[in-house]
Amino acid sequence: MAxxxxxxxxxxxxxxxxGIKSWLLTTDHKRIAMLxxxxxxxxxxxxxxxxxxxxxxxxxPAGDLMQADTYNKAFTMHGITMVxxxxxxxxxxxxxxxxxxxxxxxxxxxxxxxxxLSWYIYVVAGCLWLYTIITGGVDTGWTFxxxxxxxxxxxxxxxxxxxxxxxGFSSIFTxxxxxxxxxxxxxxxxxxxxxxxxxWSNYAAAVIMxxxxxxxxxTLLLVxxxxxxxxxxxxxxxxxxxxxxxxxxxxxxxxxxYIMILPGMGVVSEIVACFSRKRVFGYNAVALASIGIAVLGxxxxxxxxxxxxxxxxxxxxFSLLSFFVxxxxxxxxxxxxxxxxxxxIRFDTPMLYxxxxxxxxxxxxxxxxxxxxxxxxxxxxxxxxxxxxFHYIMVGGMVMAYMGGLHFWWPKISGKLYPEAWAKLSAMxxxxxxxxxxxxxxxxxxxxxxxxxxxxxxxxxxxxVLSTAGxxxxxxxxxxxxxxxxxxxxxxxxxxxxxxxxAGLEWKAASPPPTFNFDxxxxxxxxxxxxxxxxxxxxxxxxx
Amino acid sequence: xxxxxxxxxxxxxxxxxxxxxxxVTVTVAYLNLGAFSIVVALVIATIKSIxxxxxxxxxxxSPAITxxxxxxxxxxxxxxxxxxxxxxxxxxxxxxx
Amino acid sequence: xxxxxxxxxxxxxHFADMDQQRDTASFGMWIFLVTEIMxxxxxxxxxxxxxxxxxxxxxEGSRHMNIRLGALNTAVLICSSLTMVLAVRCVKINQRKxxxxxxxxxxxxxxxFMGVKAIEYHEHxxxxxxxxxxxxxxxxxxxxxxxxxxxxxxxxxxxxLHMIIGCGLVLFLMINAWRGAYNSEYYNPVxxxxxxxxxxxxVWIWLFPLLYLISHQHxxxxx
Numbered sequence: 001m002a003x004x005x006x007x008x009x010x011x012x013x014x015x016x017x018x019g020i021k022s023w024l025l026t027t028d029h030k031r032i033a034m035l036x037x038x039x040x041x042x043x044x045x046x047x048x049x050x051x052x053x054x055x056x057x058x059x060x061p062a063g064d065l066m067q068a069d070t071y072n073k074a075f076t077m078h079g080i081t082m083v084x085x086x087x088x089x090x091x092x093x094x095x096x097x098x099x100x101x102x103x104x105x106x107x108x109x110x111x112x113x114x115x116x117l118s119w120y121i122y123v124v125a126g127c128l129w130l131y132t133i134i135t136g137g138v139d140t141g142w143t144f145x146x147x148x149x150x151x152x153x154x155x156x157x158x159x160x161x162x163x164x165x166x167x168g169f170s171s172i173f174t175x176x177x178x179x180x181x182x183x184x185x186x187x188x189x190x191x192x193x194x195x196x197x198x199x200w201s202n203y204a205a206a207v208i209m210x211x212x213x214x215x216x217x218x219t220l221l222l223v224x225x226x227x228x229x230x231x232x233x234x235x236x237x238x239x240x241x242x243x244x245x246x247x248x249x250x251x252x253x254x255x256x257x258y259i260m261i262l263p264g265m266g267v268v269s270e271i272v273a274c275f276s277r278k279r280v281f282g283y284n285a286v287a288l289a290s291i292g293i294a295v296l297g298x299x300x301x302x303x304x305x306x307x308x309x310x311x312x313x314x315x316x317x318f319s320l321l322s323f324f325v326x327x328x329x330x331x332x333x334x335x336x337x338x339x340x341x342x343x344x345i346r347f348d349t350p351m352l353y354x355x356x357x358x359x360x361x362x363x364x365x366x367x368x369x370x371x372x373x374x375x376x377x378x379x380x381x382x383x384x385x386x387x388x389x390f391h392y393i394m395v396g397g398m399v400m401a402y403m404g405g406l407h408f409w410w411p412k413i414s415g416k417l418y419p420e421a422w423a424k425l426s427a428m429x430x431x432x433x434x435x436x437x438x439x440x441x442x443x444x445x446x447x448x449x450x451x452x453x454x455x456x457x458x459x460x461x462x463x464x465v466l467s468t469a470g471x472x473x474x475x476x477x478x479x480x481x482x483x484x485x486x487x488x489x490x491x492x493x494x495x496x497x498x499x500x501x502x503a504g505l506e507w508k509a510a511s512p513p514p515t516f517n518f519d520x521x522x523x524x525x526x527x528x529x530x531x532x533x534x535x536x537x538x539x540x541x542x543x544x
Numbered sequence: 545x546x547x548x549x550x551x552x553x554x555x556x557x558x559x560x561x562x563x564x565x566x567x568v569t570v571t572v573a574y575l576n577l578g579a580f581s582i583v584v585a586l587v588i589a590t591i592k593s594i595x596x597x598x599x600x601x602x603x604x605x606s607p608a609i610t611x612x613x614x615x616x617x618x619x620x621x622x623x624x625x626x627x628x629x630x631x632x633x634x635x636x637x638x639x640x641x
Numbered sequence: 642x643x644x645x646x647x648x649x650x651x652x653x654x655h656f657a658d659m660d661q662q663r664d665t666a667s668f669g670m671w672i673f674l675v676t677e678i679m680x681x682x683x684x685x686x687x688x689x690x691x692x693x694x695x696x697x698x699x700x701e702g703s704r705h706m707n708i709r710l711g712a713l714n715t716a717v718l719i720c721s722s723l724t725m726v727l728a729v730r731c732v733k734i735n736q737r738k739x740x741x742x743x744x745x746x747x748x749x750x751x752x753x754f755m756g757v758k759a760i761e762y763h764e765h766x767x768x769x770x771x772x773x774x775x776x777x778x779x780x781x782x783x784x785x786x787x788x789x790x791x792x793x794x795x796x797x798x799x800x801x802l803h804m805i806i807g808c809g810l811v812l813f814l815m816i817n818a819w820r821g822a823y824n825s826e827y828y829n830p831v832x833x834x835x836x837x838x839x840x841x842x843x844v845w846i847w848l849f850p851l852l853y854l855i856s857h858q859h860x861x862x863x864x
Binding site for chain 3: 549550552555559562563570574575576577585586588589592597599601606607609610613617618620624629632633
Binding site: 101106108109110112176179185211212213215217222233240244516521 | 653665668669673676677678680687691694772773774785792
């Protein structure tokens, strides 16, 4: 076992200043990333709690744990919390905020105060959302379809919609900050083609945030106005068209799934390269694929509306476009695989999560192709097939990437090493628990079990029980890292600057980095993923 | 300073043009042009927007990336409008497939 | 303070020089304006759809718009854009007093716009053209004309909100300019304030013909 470097107590961003004010009024992107880490973790657990309520109800065919209205609230709160308060910010606001300036050799993001503002906006939105939950919640589903949301639901739709509206601005400002930073603040020599692919992915996600989120904002504002003043823009009884709402909603919410997955893909690129000791295969293709996903992702939204009443001709157009959007994602999967080919693979925890991502995202993505097929979608729309599809991508993909990223950069973020054995065990729990939870749901959906129903025919019970059992295992897999990450802050080994011997400017800064990242702005003269150079014999010790 | 300072003359010329175009669009509105009215109105609005952008917002001196950002914004608005229109406009078409 | 001293004082720590800071701030403002395009875009889609589906209802609703006041407001905003642009020009050539005066006139024109809008909203309220329980409209398709008015109030209301924010921004710039915070070396805040102001003007340039000028026969305040 290699000995970790024991550094002299240095000033870093964590101990540079003490007191609650120094954190709440910080403009240091790294501290803001930590503020986000704490807040989104809170919402992750809240969303998880609602998931457990749903899964508990679905243990038995009858709706016997709670009333139907309550069940509607449970899955709605699960969805809204997870999508808007966990998934959308997760990688960008935590890992992106922390790493973007470090990876490009900058001292901070372009607009540090706007960065802090975006966290406060998120907190305000979160508080309003918590208020909504505590006072009884929303029961419309996370999709807020009209006229249920605007006219018929008697739950707290207005505060719920407004909380998501406010959260949207947090996302917009983060995206704006990333785009400007990556364009304007790169260190000398850091050309676009030397950027780590994590930056290309976050850049693409930021473009989506900036172009798409405002449409969600105006849509939810209209929902709130319609509900409050009965104005009839979406309500057919007043002359409106409910499909207008759906077009506006999905115009954002489809690209939103790419906001969620692209940063995760960026994490995977970094991890796969490091733990294969090879540069990412087809750098240009992967970079362009990120942009391709961002652009094409805006052209497919009505595939969520195939059975809602859109014209068949429009459905054909959107179906065809939906097939195309799979291509750049597939390119990435091929390229990650090619990266690993003849690489020197190490199965450390980040790599386990990255491998999990690649496999599970592929399954989720392939089932997306099934859904792009009009004929299949008519059969499985609004069934558990859809639920399995997006959970494979979001949980099997995105959350795994987030976990992988947290583990990969934990030494950099905290200056501590997490316990590898426990981490590997947790990854096993997550992988096994995840598949046990969601694979049965593909079968259930195909067999016809509808989504958003608390009761179901008895012949579906076995699969539902398996799914709930899986969810419990998955929960354990998420609880363990929380415990050992916190444990490592106090008792973990001190981390050297580059425990993985990874490529990237962030690894040249200390672990944890000082407030201003680099004493001297680096001048970049090497290509990204220069693992062949890094693996020449050198003095830096490798952790474990 | 990187860009030249535009003259007062240029600014006031653009200002006059904008006012004239406003007058034109109001006048044309009183004419019965049928379906063509909307076209004229949109064309005039486009010209006015371009004048404001190029001269008042100094886009003509802006770096290329600014122009790309503006075009992207307009393009995305058009995607929202036109792709949604594929649904609404074709709802009444017969299912002759 | 000497111009370049002010500038050096304003350089934020994470930028290499004032040029980078200025370019970055302008770039940031342009991206923000693109988000605003998409924000209004949702309303434009709604408008486009319902006008397409219910042309007569929209025609009749638009007939009740006060074109005189609408055109006046368009002219007011165009003038305010001129004064804004002159303010930016003055700060670039160190004419502090003129900068303040032009910013002041810009803000006052903004207030004038809001005043006219208030009059118009009042007129609509009296004529029972405000959507809601009090809405009453004599026309072929009052249900869909109500949607026209809903969109009218939503779009002009959102625009007015942006105007209020704009007036606040211009006031802020004016006070700072009076205090000598801006000069030929450091004028970027005025510049990007101007960008925001012109954008709000452009939105109105589209709202005016779409809402006021659909019909060629006018009932409410024509010329």
